[in-house]
Amino acid sequence: MDPSSLGSPELQRFLNQEKDKAMLNEVVSKLTSKCWDKCITGTPGSKFSSSESACLSNCAQRYTDMSLIIMKRFQSMQ
Numbered sequence: 001m002d003p004s005s006l007g008s009p010e011l012q013r014f015l016n017q018e019k020d021k022a023m024l025n026e027v028v029s030k031l032t033s034k035c036w037d038k039c040i041t042g043t044p045g046s047k048f049s050s051s052e053s054a055c056l057s058n059c060a061q062r063y064t065d066m067s068l069i070i071m072k073r074f075q076s077m078q
Contacts, residue, residue: 027067035059 039055040048048056 031060031063034063 035056038059039052044052
């Protein structure tokens with residue numbers, strides 16, 4: 001790699017995209033873990049029960065809403 005290309009706009013854009021992907025993967029992993037632990041209490045069968053499905057959906061929605069609120073709050077502090 002050419003050392004002069006380390007500060008190039010293309011490289012910076014690529015690095016930012018990769019950082020964003022990593023952050024998204026982390027959020028999805030946390031969401032999955034938290035909601036699974038909260039909503040799936042027994043050994044899952046071949047399908048989720050209606051209460052498990054509703055719980056997972058509500059949990060994911062709440063987690064997403066709170067993440068957006070927190071991000072907006074941090075952005076307003078900058």
